[in-house]
Amino acid sequence: MSTDVLICGAGRTPFGRSEASGRQLAVGAVNAALADAGIEWSRVRAAFGGSDSAGLADTLVAQLGLTGVPFINVKNGCATGGSALVSAVNAIRSGMADVVLAVGFDKHPRGAFDPRPEDWGLGAEYGSDGLMVTTQFFGMKIQRYMYDHGITPRTLALVAEKAYRNGGLTPEAWRRKPVSAEEVLESGMVSDPLTRYMFCSPGAGAAALVLCSPEAARSLDGPPVALRSAAVRTRRFGSFEVFSPWIPGGQLTSVSRDASAAAFEEAGIGPGDVDVCQLQDTESGAEVMHMAECGFCEDGEQERLIASGVTEIGGTLPVNTDGGCIANGEPIGASGLRQVYEIVQQLRGRAGERQVPGEPRVGFTHVYGAPGVSACTVLSR
Amino acid sequence: MDGALIRMATDPRSPTVAVGLQGSCCSGCAVTAYPAEDACPRCGGPAEPAVLQGTGRLWTWTVQRYAPKSPPYQAPPGGFVPFALGYVELVEGVRVAAVLEVDDLDDVRIGMPLTVTAGHGVPRARPTTPGEEGS
Ligand SMILES: [Zn+2]
Numbered sequence: 001m002s003t004d005v006l007i008c009g010a011g012r013t014p015f016g017r018s019e020a021s022g023r024q025l026a027v028g029a030v031n032a033a034l035a036d037a038g039i040e041w042s043r044v045r046a047a048f049g050g051s052d053s054a055g056l057a058d059t060l061v062a063q064l065g066l067t068g069v070p071f072i073n074v075k076n077g078c079a080t081g082g083s084a085l086v087s088a089v090n091a092i093r094s095g096m097a098d099v100v101l102a103v104g105f106d107k108h109p110r111g112a113f114d115p116r117p118e119d120w121g122l123g124a125e126y127g128s129d130g131l132m133v134t135t136q137f138f139g140m141k142i143q144r145y146m147y148d149h150g151i152t153p154r155t156l157a158l159v160a161e162k163a164y165r166n167g168g169l170t171p172e173a174w175r176r177k178p179v180s181a182e183e184v185l186e187s188g189m190v191s192d193p194l195t196r197y198m199f200c201s202p203g204a205g206a207a208a209l210v211l212c213s214p215e216a217a218r219s220l221d222g223p224p225v226a227l228r229s230a231a232v233r234t235r236r237f238g239s240f241e242v243f244s245p246w247i248p249g250g251q252l253t254s255v256s257r258d259a260s261a262a263a264f265e266e267a268g269i270g271p272g273d274v275d276v277c278q279l280q281d282t283e284s285g286a287e288v289m290h291m292a293e294c295g296f297c298e299d300g301e302q303e304r305l306i307a308s309g310v311t312e313i314g315g316t317l318p319v320n321t322d323g324g325c326i327a328n329g330e331p332i333g334a335s336g337l338r339q340v341y342e343i344v345q346q347l348r349g350r351a352g353e354r355q356v357p358g359e360p361r362v363g364f365t366h367v368y369g370a371p372g373v374s375a376c377t378v379l380s381r
Numbered sequence: 382m383d384g385a386l387i388r389m390a391t392d393p394r395s396p397t398v399a400v401g402l403q404g405s406c407c408s409g410c411a412v413t414a415y416p417a418e419d420a421c422p423r424c425g426g427p428a429e430p431a432v433l434q435g436t437g438r439l440w441t442w443t444v445q446r447y448a449p450k451s452p453p454y455q456a457p458p459g460g461f462v463p464f465a466l467g468y469v470e471l472v473e474g475v476r477v478a479a480v481l482e483v484d485d486l487d488d489v490r491i492g493m494p495l496t497v498t499a500g501h502g503v504p505r506a507r508p509t510t511p512g513e514e515g516s
Pocket of ligand 1: 407408409410411412421422423424425426
């Protein structure tokens, strides 16, 4: 068995629109995580972090302190936070360092998500003819899933309704006003069957974690949470991804399925043991499909599970207790660590109004993004 | 699998009209791709050019309800109108992204028979007329 890795500090900023720069947000999250762990920056022996479009993490030393710490930049799209976390875990297990920082942050300038066909290896006609729109992919993936597995538009609306309700319980969330399922359904079709309020928006924000070896954790006061596993995977042949001129026939493969299975195997824990989880919800359909892809239910069971409140904070499998991406927005580099922050709060019993009852012991996080990458973690107390 | 591929660029019945799609097929694992790839995306082996028939059924779809950002999008001369798009599962097994040319967006259904053609721009699919079916 490899060395345990413990999360001793977690911090985040509010997400949404911000006057602050992405780097300023990152410094805020790092200082919050250090304070949570009860340590000074000078105690950190290695750092990993990054953003998608808000600058280089290693330049944060100018604000945090020039201690000489090795600070390694990570740039891995939606898996930036997850990849920083995997690197931090490996730094501890290898003996490189006993106290390690992982930080993710972002602030997306207007047009940050305007893809160019040539950057994706596609002919110019895919752009000029209007097929380079990310929402189309999300609409088409859940459209087929609903056809195959009997999911209704009302279920998609219930997912969004829950996200806004949980966002209202989360002080740092962006969207905090309740929105009813009816309002979600009537908010205007964007890419059938997905409506406007079913989508998350790009935003600004940062999250940071302090990870420790067991020896280093013993010298700190707070209740640590064990990071049982962290796994990152890229897609295999046969998956359905954004901006694909074609996809292979037959059963789809899923990088989320692969990454979650790897995380559960490494942790020696199964989806049935999880008390609270965070699943990538770029839009409502993603949360529905990821419940099955990450092993929490069979395809099609979501229709019944969601209607009966299983994924609510008081349910047997609370999903996205902080409102997820739909209520927090998606600063790409920060999203994965925001999820881990939330699970850490839940497992410590410090989640305030949104605390899952019954003292949850095991948590799970999952991010997914283009062009077919997923990062998952399993945590326990 | 090979028999499903017509290895000619034009339909002999109407030689002036290009039919089918210029795809590729791996000789090793029979993976069909569109647009054509030099190497098989599954096994990395060489892929041979292959013309795909273009007939199939709608596998999934959505509607683009608002004008995509321009550039890169170029609205048609009459201005943007919402359009349907989807993936058509061809008889060769590959699912090809295409704009759906349907008279009424409310008529789009998974499983509907479609014929995909390639000309200027992205592939376009229109409902297969009864005479074309099974050809
Ligand atoms: Zn091959």
